[in-house]
Amino acid sequence: MSSPLGSVRRPEHTGDRRCWPCTVANSLVLVAVSVAVAFVSRVAALAVLVLGAVAIAVRGYLVPYTPHFAPALGAVFPVDFHEEPGPSGSLGREADGEDVLAALVAADVIVADGETLYLTDEFRERWRREVAALRELADGRFVAAVADAAPRASGARVERRRGHTAVVVEPDTGSVTDERRLAYPVALAEVGAVRALAGRVSDPGIRAAAAEPLRRFLETCPSCEGRVEETTAQQCCGAPTNPREGPQAVLACADCGERLATL
Numbered sequence: 001m002s003s004p005l006g007s008v009r010r011p012e013h014t015g016d017r018r019c020w021p022c023t024v025a026n027s028l029v030l031v032a033v034s035v036a037v038a039f040v041s042r043v044a045a046l047a048v049l050v051l052g053a054v055a056i057a058v059r060g061y062l063v064p065y066t067p068h069f070a071p072a073l074g075a076v077f078p079v080d081f082h083e084e085p086g087p088s089g090s091l092g093r094e095a096d097g098e099d100v101l102a103a104l105v106a107a108d109v110i111v112a113d114g115e116t117l118y119l120t121d122e123f124r125e126r127w128r129r130e131v132a133a134l135r136e137l138a139d140g141r142f143v144a145a146v147a148d149a150a151p152r153a154s155g156a157r158v159e160r161r162r163g164h165t166a167v168v169v170e171p172d173t174g175s176v177t178d179e180r181r182l183a184y185p186v187a188l189a190e191v192g193a194v195r196a197l198a199g200r201v202s203d204p205g206i207r208a209a210a211a212e213p214l215r216r217f218l219e220t221c222p223s224c225e226g227r228v229e230e231t232t233a234q235q236c237c238g239a240p241t242n243p244r245e246g247p248q249a250v251l252a253c254a255d256c257g258e259r260l261a262t263l
């Protein structure tokens with residue numbers, strides 16, 4: 001039986017995905033409006049309060065377009081508006097996908113079965129070992145490994161903000177606009193992949209370019225070893241999605257929630 005609230009329910013903003021700062025902000029607005037209405041009519045104020053509370057409960061928010069303006073509010077007020085980092089950058093620069101795939105097949109990293117591509121067990125194990133070794137490194141040695149794996153990089157640095165760790169690859173051009181920001185688990189996966197490819201794929205540009213497509217083969221999380229599953233990008237208030245494109249299919253860790261690849 002379909003619920004009468006079914007058509008107004010917004011599962012993407014409620015339940016596990018509810019953004020509490022948005023809920024609190026909307027509740028405060030609702031109380032303020034109800035108090036204002038109470039000067040005119042107490043019955044109307046009660047109706048506003050009840051209807052507003054129902055809307056916040058089933059829709060996740062009341063004020064229209066909260067998911068669109070909340071990130072801007074979050075930047076002004078010292079409230080964590082559940083900032084959802086966008087998709088991570090990658091070590092590699094533009095490369096021909098056919099060349100990368102051909103190199104990976106020739107190196108016995110990937111095998112094709114009809115339309116489906118698989119990672120060889122041997123490469124997966126080698127990659128896993130490299131990632132495990134990188135995870136043990138202190139920041140200084142880790143950023144050296146990142147800079148070493150990234151083509152045309154002069155260095156790298158670790159940045160920690162709001163509980164989110166990113167690795168920034170500094171380009172040899174010295175231009176800030178050429179910097180690439182990788183989420184920490186993505187950096188682990190990509191640098192591990194580049195290192196696992198050493199000795200198998202001779203072109204360092206192809207090794208770096210292969211790192212991003214290889215992330216789609218991850219089965220365990222590079223940072224916590226949790227199970228990787230296919231899901232959709234979180235549509236919280238911090239990350240309004242493009243309504244024309246719909247929710248984006250991503251690979252994310254079932255344990256820590258880190259987004260590991262966009263499908």
Ligand SMILES: [Zn+2]
Pocket residue numbers: 221222223224225226253254255256257258
């Ligand atoms: Zn994880």
